Structure formats: structure tokens, C-alpha cells
Amino acid sequence: MEIRQIKAETVTETVKKLFMDCNYFIGKDIMTALKKSFENETSPVGKSVLSQIIENDKIAANEEIPLCQDTGMAILFVEYGDKVVIEDGSFEDAVNEGVRQAYCDGYLRKSVVSDPVFDRINTKDNTPAIIHTKIVSGNSIKITAGGKGFGSENMSAIKMITPSYGIEGVKQFILDTVRTAGPNPCPPIVVGVGIGGTFERAAQLAKQATFRSIDSSNTDPRYASLERELLEEINKMGFGPAGLGGNTTALGVNIETSPTHIAGMPVAVNICCHAARHASATI
């Protein structure tokens, strides 16, 4: 395969469009799940909340404005082909320029502060982005981008469970995390779970799980079954839409896994609000 040159500008334009699109247009998977939940919700308040969320998402798409004011921190999962060379610049700079243009030109909220503890000064362009890059063989770049709000991000958790706890330990930690989050992360939520790997790999897999469409399942039927079981258990908790009571607390549970150490079984739970925003493109 020949080396392919891609202009930095092409990366920037692609990233810009992905962040604007995902903030204006909710995915079909989420809209379908919201409508189905509306049909099945037994709480009158819950039903009313769901109908307002559906209306909100339609307004945002029609008017091309953000569906939520928290347009999030910019996160990208990149599959970078090893035969790609970026012309006139660096890949990282091109991505951050795309984020800057999306948030400044697209009327998205700038929610990033430069230093977490001392300064907390807004960077005013929502950079830097969080970029997860995987080098793959090939001559293209696949980018999956999403804005992640922090109402739900703050409700996420990780635990270094050990093997003897088994599947029951995994389930308990996931359900405890969702129960503790309760009404705060803007239910109905999407629950991303990462199991295995190391401390940081589990967390990354959990985030990646929230970026997978909720109408898909884990390819391993055992985990696919666990996804369905957890969704059912979470919807028995009663928090409901906006946490005001009802049987729609979650729209989906996505699990991603990785090989791990003989001594470990890390579990990370990344909670996402109903505004589960992500979009993909391949250059």
C-alpha cells in the first residue's frame, strides 16, 4: 500500500463538521429508543418529560442549534492508518483547530478550563480535545467524535474488582454506580461499561462503549445477554425520566471488554445522559 498524504485542512474540516453535527442532530438510535420508551412509560410525569425531550431534540435538529447547552468536552476515537502522512502540519493541531472552529463558529458552549485545580480559566475555544488514537494498517483515518457533558461524566466510577467476585461482583458495581447517580445524570441514561485491561484501559473502553449505537449489541452473546439483563435491572430502579419517577431510567447498556491480568477484573462505568452524542467519518 502506498503512502497517502492528507491535508491538515481536511482533518480540521472533518472534525469541525462532526462536532457541529453531533451537537445538533441526535442519533437515530437514541430517537428510536426515546419514542419506544415514551410508548412504554407508565408514569404520567415520565411520559411528559420524554415527550419534551423528543420535542427538544426535534427543535435542535430543525434549527441547527445545540440540543443541550453542555456541548461537552470534545472526545475523539481515531483509527489512524499507518500509511497516512499529514501535509502542512500535525494531526493533533489539525484536530484541535477543528474543535476550535466547531465550538466558535457553531455556537457551541466553551466548557474547558486550562488548569483543573488552581487557575480554572476558560480556554475560550473548548480545546484541548481528548484524543484516543489507535494505529491501524491502512491509508485512511476513521474519526468518531462526541461531545461529553459533565453532569453524567461526574457520576461515572471505576473499581479494581478482583476475580473471585465474578460476574455478580461486576453486576453489583455497575448497578451501585447507576443507583448512586440516581436523578443527577439526566436520565434516561446510556451506560457505558469497560471490563478488563488495566486501570486506564477499562475507563477508555467504558467511554468507547458510550460511543457505540444503543441498537447494537456486544458481539459475544454472553456480554450481549449481560447488557440486556443490566438494562432491565436499571429500569426497575424507578428513577425514570429526569429522575422524577418512572420505568425509563436507561435507554441502553453497552459493554466493551479487553484481556486482563490474572489478578484483576477492572470495571469502569461511564454514564452518559440521554443526549448521547457521537458521529463518525472516514477520510
Next chain:
Amino acid sequence: MAKRITLPITDEDIKNLKAGDSVLLSGTILTGRDAAHKRLYELIQNGDSLPVDIKGEIIYYVGPAPAKPGYAVGPAGPTSSYRMDKYAPTLLELGLKGMIGKGARNKEVVESIVKNKCVYFAAIGGAAALIAKSIKSEEMLCYEDLGTEAIRRYTVEDFPCIVAIDSDGNNVYETEPIKYRK
């Protein structure tokens, strides 16, 4: 049927509001979230005067997105209220009458709501584009350097919310989910 309330809210209005009531607010409200609360709180701790009069006001925990040309305000849904729990009782003691946000509050806030005869409203998290339709104009009041976190005055018309915690301490986040728990 939603209860319509014209602001400023009166003690009588607050007394009549019960947890779970749907409410439409019209008039003016203040905005403020994490960073603005921290500044107000520090001024109070130091015995300094506040740059904005909070007496009798309702504060909306919101950090709006920028307004697109032709719009009065950008999308403006509520942020999680618990992050303001550290500061809320102090503001309620000084005469703030209500808060609008989303999610549960801690024990100290609930006790302060009851003690000071105030009310906590929930707006629907993630319904920012819809909620913004009820915000007719905005005025920058202070802390403009905080960007989205600045304190603004919103003029609202039929702003939709639900009484989450009433002045008797009834709390929908405690009472409602258990009805649907299986």
C-alpha cells in the same frame, strides 16, 4: 394543569406550591452556577457586599450555549444542582427565595429550604433548546469574565419547571422513584 406564577414570587405563592406541581414562571430570574456561586460565597464569608441583589430572587443554575444570530439566548437547560449545595444555604439565609436546577439536594439544603420558606424547582435536564424558547431576553449583570458562568438576568415567559422540593420539605426525588421501583 400547570400553575402560572408571576415573578417576583411571593411568600403566599411559595406556601401554595407543593412538590410535584407543574409550574410556568413569568418575569425575571437570575442565572448562576459553580464559579459565580464560589465568588458570591467568598464575598459573604469576607463580609463584603454582593454585586447583585439576591433578595426575593430565584436563581437558575445554568451555563447557556451562545445565542445564534436572531435568537434572544442560546440553548439553556439546567445544570446539576448538588454542586451548589455547599453555597445554597448561605444564599437562602440572605433572602434568595428559589432555585431552579436538576437533581437531588443534600440534607442541609432541604433543611434550609424549610427554615427559610423557599422552593426548589427542577427543569428538564437536556431540554435546553426547548427551554430557551421561554427565555425572551437576557441582561449581563456581573462576572462577565466567567463567560457562560456569568450572572445574567433572564426575562422568562411561561418557563416550564416542576416543584422538586417544597417549603415543607417534601421532595419528589425521595417520593416518586419508589413508586416505580420493582
